[in-house]
Amino acid sequence: MSSISDFKGKSARAIVEMALxxxxxxxxxxxxxxxxxxxxxxxADLVDAGKLKGRLAGVPFxxxxxxxxxxxxxxAASHFLENFTAPLQATAIEKLEAEGAICIxxxxxxxxAHGGSTENSAFGPTKNAHDDxxxxxxxxxxxxxxxxxxxxxxxxxxxxxxxxRQPASxxxxxxxxxxxxxxxxxxxxxxxxSTDTIGVLAGNVDDAELVMDILSGRDSKDMxxxxxxxxxxxxxxxxxxxxxIKEFMTDDVDAGVREQVTGYIEKLKAQGHTIEExxxxxxxxxxxxxYIVVPAEISSNLGRYDGIRYGERSKDAKTLSEVYxxxxxxxxxxxxKRRIMIGSYVLSSGFFDAYYLKAQKARTLLINEFxxxxxxxxxxxxxVAPTPAFKLGENTADPVKMYLADIMTVPASLAGLPAISVPxxxxxxxxxxxxxxxxxxxxxxxxxxxxxxVSA
Amino acid sequence: xxxxxxxxxxxxxxxxxxxxxxxxxATKLFSGADNDARDKDPNTAxxxxxxxxxxxxPVLNREAVTLAVKAxxxxxxxxxxxxxxxxxxxxxxxxxxxxxxxxxxxxxxxGGFVEATLEDGAPVKVxxxxxxxxxxxxxLTHHGTYSLVDLNRAGTPLIEIVSxxxxxxxxxxxxxxxxxxxxxxxxxxxxxNLYHGNMRFDVNISVAKKGATELxxxxxxxxxxxxxxxxxxxxYEFERQIELLEKGEKIVQETRGxxxxxxxxxxxxxxxxxxxxRYMPDPDIPPxxxxxxxxxxxxxxxxxxxxxxxxxxxxxxLDRSVVEALLATQSYAVLVDEVLQTSGPDTARxxxxxxxxxxxxxxxAAIIASNFSPEAYIELSDMVGKNELSSTAAKxxxxxxxxxxxxxxxxxxxxxxxxxxxESAVLAIVDEVLEDPASAQSVADIKAGQEKAIGFLVGQVMxxxxxxxxxxxxxxxxxxxxxx
Numbered sequence: 001m002s003s004i005s006d007f008k009g010k011s012a013r014a015i016v017e018m019a020l021x022x023x024x025x026x027x028x029x030x031x032x033x034x035x036x037x038x039x040x041x042x043x044a045d046l047v048d049a050g051k052l053k054g055r056l057a058g059v060p061f062x063x064x065x066x067x068x069x070x071x072x073x074x075x076a077a078s079h080f081l082e083n084f085t086a087p088l089q090a091t092a093i094e095k096l097e098a099e100g101a102i103c104i105x106x107x108x109x110x111x112x113a114h115g116g117s118t119e120n121s122a123f124g125p126t127k128n129a130h131d132d133x134x135x136x137x138x139x140x141x142x143x144x145x146x147x148x149x150x151x152x153x154x155x156x157x158x159x160x161x162x163x164x165r166q167p168a169s170x171x172x173x174x175x176x177x178x179x180x181x182x183x184x185x186x187x188x189x190x191x192x193x194s195t196d197t198i199g200v201l202a203g204n205v206d207d208a209e210l211v212m213d214i215l216s217g218r219d220s221k222d223m224x225x226x227x228x229x230x231x232x233x234x235x236x237x238x239x240x241x242x243x244x245i246k247e248f249m250t251d252d253v254d255a256g257v258r259e260q261v262t263g264y265i266e267k268l269k270a271q272g273h274t275i276e277e278x279x280x281x282x283x284x285x286x287x288x289x290x291y292i293v294v295p296a297e298i299s300s301n302l303g304r305y306d307g308i309r310y311g312e313r314s315k316d317a318k319t320l321s322e323v324y325x326x327x328x329x330x331x332x333x334x335x336x337k338r339r340i341m342i343g344s345y346v347l348s349s350g351f352f353d354a355y356y357l358k359a360q361k362a363r364t365l366l367i368n369e370f371x372x373x374x375x376x377x378x379x380x381x382x383x384v385a386p387t388p389a390f391k392l393g394e395n396t397a398d399p400v401k402m403y404l405a406d407i408m409t410v411p412a413s414l415a416g417l418p419a420i421s422v423p424x425x426x427x428x429x430x431x432x433x434x435x436x437x438x439x440x441x442x443x444x445x446x447x448x449x450x451x452x453x454v455s456a
Numbered sequence: 457x458x459x460x461x462x463x464x465x466x467x468x469x470x471x472x473x474x475x476x477x478x479x480x481x482a483t484k485l486f487s488g489a490d491n492d493a494r495d496k497d498p499n500t501a502x503x504x505x506x507x508x509x510x511x512x513x514p515v516l517n518r519e520a521v522t523l524a525v526k527a528x529x530x531x532x533x534x535x536x537x538x539x540x541x542x543x544x545x546x547x548x549x550x551x552x553x554x555x556x557x558x559x560x561x562x563x564x565x566x567g568g569f570v571e572a573t574l575e576d577g578a579p580v581k582v583x584x585x586x587x588x589x590x591x592x593x594x595x596l597t598h599h600g601t602y603s604l605v606d607l608n609r610a611g612t613p614l615i616e617i618v619s620x621x622x623x624x625x626x627x628x629x630x631x632x633x634x635x636x637x638x639x640x641x642x643x644x645x646x647x648x649n650l651y652h653g654n655m656r657f658d659v660n661i662s663v664a665k666k667g668a669t670e671l672x673x674x675x676x677x678x679x680x681x682x683x684x685x686x687x688x689x690x691x692y693e694f695e696r697q698i699e700l701l702e703k704g705e706k707i708v709q710e711t712r713g714x715x716x717x718x719x720x721x722x723x724x725x726x727x728x729x730x731x732x733x734r735y736m737p738d739p740d741i742p743p744x745x746x747x748x749x750x751x752x753x754x755x756x757x758x759x760x761x762x763x764x765x766x767x768x769x770x771x772x773x774l775d776r777s778v779v780e781a782l783l784a785t786q787s788y789a790v791l792v793d794e795v796l797q798t799s800g801p802d803t804a805r806x807x808x809x810x811x812x813x814x815x816x817x818x819x820x821a822a823i824i825a826s827n828f829s830p831e832a833y834i835e836l837s838d839m840v841g842k843n844e845l846s847s848t849a850a851k852x853x854x855x856x857x858x859x860x861x862x863x864x865x866x867x868x869x870x871x872x873x874x875x876x877x878x879e880s881a882v883l884a885i886v887d888e889v890l891e892d893p894a895s896a897q898s899v900a901d902i903k904a905g906q907e908k909a910i911g912f913l914v915g916q917v918m919x920x921x922x923x924x925x926x927x928x929x930x931x932x933x934x935x936x937x938x939x940x
Contacts (some may be wrong), residue, residue: 076510
């Protein structure tokens with residue numbers, strides 16, 4: 001995979017043309033939903049003319065198709081927004097463009113980012129970069145595959161419960177899910193507002209770090225953003241104390257995955273870091289908490305897709321109630337509907353206390369357990385997912401089995417913690433395995449520095 | 457409806473009122489769009505946030521928080537140091553996000569009370585449950601086979617003030633609504649324009665036999681936009697519900713609408729159709745955190761409220777109706793109070809009466825007073841005190857003074873209204889009148905002890921002086937001459 005520094009001093013037009021060509025060459029993986037050749041080449045010419053400068057001048061990237069971009073559709077991989085073009089851009093896109101980066105197209109995802117395989121896309125699944133009979137992971141599957149196939153050096157993704165980390169793991173790239181509030185969510189189609197984060201997928205740690213440095217910071221358009229705390233760390237000044245999460249290394253986890261994670265841990269030890277086993281008993285509730293809180297927020301955030309102002313509006317609707325019912329029926333995928341129903345149920349009067357409030361209380365206990373460990377440890381480590389990429393169609397019939405694949409990524413999301421997925425190696429069958437580093441809030445740069453030490 | 461008064465008398469009504477107050481902010485509650493949609497074309501005072509575009513996030517308008525804190529001061533409430541926003545979900549075309557952002561669980565304004573007065577002077581104290589900040593929805597207009605959506609009002613900041621069920625008569629409901637309006641406009645919380653829906657009232661009313669320990673089933677009359685409609689709707693419901701009960705029927709818990717022209721309420725939807733709003737804390741908006749210092753700093757900027765003026769003006773001995781009439785216009789109240797502080801109660805009393813009586817009812821709106829300098833009115837009062845102006849002439853000067861940049865004296869001079877109080881000048885006219893043969897009868901009458909006859913002579917002096925002679929001086933000089 002190429003890195004950002006490879007593009008220094010080269011013609012931006014040539015770089016962008018090459019990226020577009022690669023995108024077409026790899027069309028069969030279905031990583032991308034659209035290419036914006038016109039705008040990309042115009043911007044490349046501006047770079048070559050010296051009118052567009054910055055730390056990413058002429059560097060092509062791809063955005064998950066839930067980021068609003070100008071002059072191209074933003075579909076969220078849904079029929080609802082199939083023909084939707086936004087009148088403005090996401091803050092993340094604006095920040096990258098301000099540094100001269102060039103968005104060449106939009107990546108596939110599970111519709112509205114609901115899923116962990118990109119099989120819920122209304123436009124068909126993305127295939128794994130290493131094995132096209134297997135899933136890309138998700139929901140940022142298209143972004144991960146685009147980077148793994150070296151179409152672009154980095155891609156934007158969103159991570160609500162593992163949507164950057166898990167496809168990064170499945171495709172052997174770096175995935176950064178920052179501390180909640182690090183990057184503005186403005187202009188990104190909302191999934192679950194309390195855990196939605198914007199992050200990056202990249203071929204190497206340095207590039208991920210550079211992009212995070214550019215993306216991070218307070219945005220007056222997103223009240224949940226934090227003041228810019230992200231400062232790249234060239235080299236750690238001292239070895240770190242890292243806890244291996246016991247609950248994530250049981251026999252239930254694929255042996256090949258455990259082997260690669262263990263191998264990575266050995267490399268950390270070789271770097272001088274202290275490694276100890278730790279336990280978080282609350283982890284066993286994390287998935288249950290997640291699949292109450294997140295659908296609740298989803299059911300709320302998807303309320304705006306009503307067929308009144310934009311997007312899908314059923315031609316067959318004769319009454320107001322049919323405008324809602326038929327438009328939403330046609331616009332949403334089965335997984336979207338499932339989550340809307342679960343979410344509406346847990347928020348309904350009489351169930352709110354028993355489900356939503358109880359889940360939020362349990363969430364607080366989980367956060368407390370993490371905080372407790374971070375009094376002693378600088379970071380926690382474990383796998384990203386219990387298995388490598390599974391077969392296309394393998395889990396689609398069983399939503400619960402699909403949800404179980406998120407078991408290792410949702411805890412950091414619920415706690416708002418930074419977590420990164422770093423390629424640890426390949427299984428015997430040649431499938432990538434990622435290792436997950438989780439840190440206390442705002443320790444994002446430290447996690448990247450730890451990974452940098454190993455890859456150096 | 458016809459229920460005999462003696463039967464009505466055996467019942468009591470219980471009313472709680474929810475009042476939506478539109479906050480006078482420059483921009484909307486969560487977007488930078490203009491908050492004043494009056495005279496604007498549909499869907500022009502909106503931006504992508506109000507439109508509910510994908511990826512849009514609310515940004516809380518701090519000015520709305522400030523106004524809510526001020527409202528809390530006017531309502532004698534406690535301000536929560538931590539309050540939060542929640543989402544209230546329902547589908548309707550005028551609600552762009554599929555939810556309204558409101559404060560369900562931790563409102564910013566807690567408790568409080570409003571003290572109003574009935575027309576006969578009896579006090580009414582209404583406790584408040586809470587008041588919360590929320591955004592308004594847009595508007596639909598219906599055109600036969602289709603409806604149009606206008607989102608100009610969507611996102612307008614409101615506070616909803618929820619009273620306890622402390623009101624027991626239609627007139628008390630009106631008095632409460634009116635006092636609430638006065639408090640909110642005095643505190644600068646709202647522009648208070650009822651015609652434009654700046655304040656809207658939902659009246660919850662139930663009836664029960666006097667002395668009953670349990671309240672009856674309530675009906676809610678929604679969207680009343682005048683004090684009078686609050687009163688009329690309450691009285692209508694009182695009688696309607698009693699009529700049903702007397703017939704042995706049950707009151708249905710429901711939402712009713714008010715037809716102002718017909719003077720009737722009618723059923724809109726029953727409790728069975730009530731929606732489950734699926735309230736949820738809004739994860740996009742951090743809690744509003746205020747320190748006690750923040751709260752005091754904001755509340756110290758709240759101007760004097762009606763209660764202050766009522767207490768401070770007791771020394772004036774004004775009729776209660778005069779005080780209330782003055783309080784109807786905050787700028788008049790401020791001015792009279794300034795006059796009181798500068799020049800004392802006699803001047804203030806005189807100025808107060810001018811503001812109440814010299815502006816003809818119905819013309820208030822036409823007269824947009826621009827002169828609020830207390831000195832101008834004090835000067836006018838002094839001129840009356842020194843007999844330079846008759847009370848009739850003073851009213852005329854006052855009316856002009858309201859919008860004039862000239863002084864009272866300049867106006868009086870220009871209008872040739874100054875009284876002649878120069879004794880020799882008035883005496884000369886008195887002598888002329890006394891020498892006039894037409895006066896002989898009156899002179900004789902006076903000398904015969906008929907005091908009233910002096911009126912004719914004073915009138916003659918006024919006539920000859922073209923109304924400018926000081927009448928009191930004229931009378932005194934006539935007496936003096938006749939007794940010589």
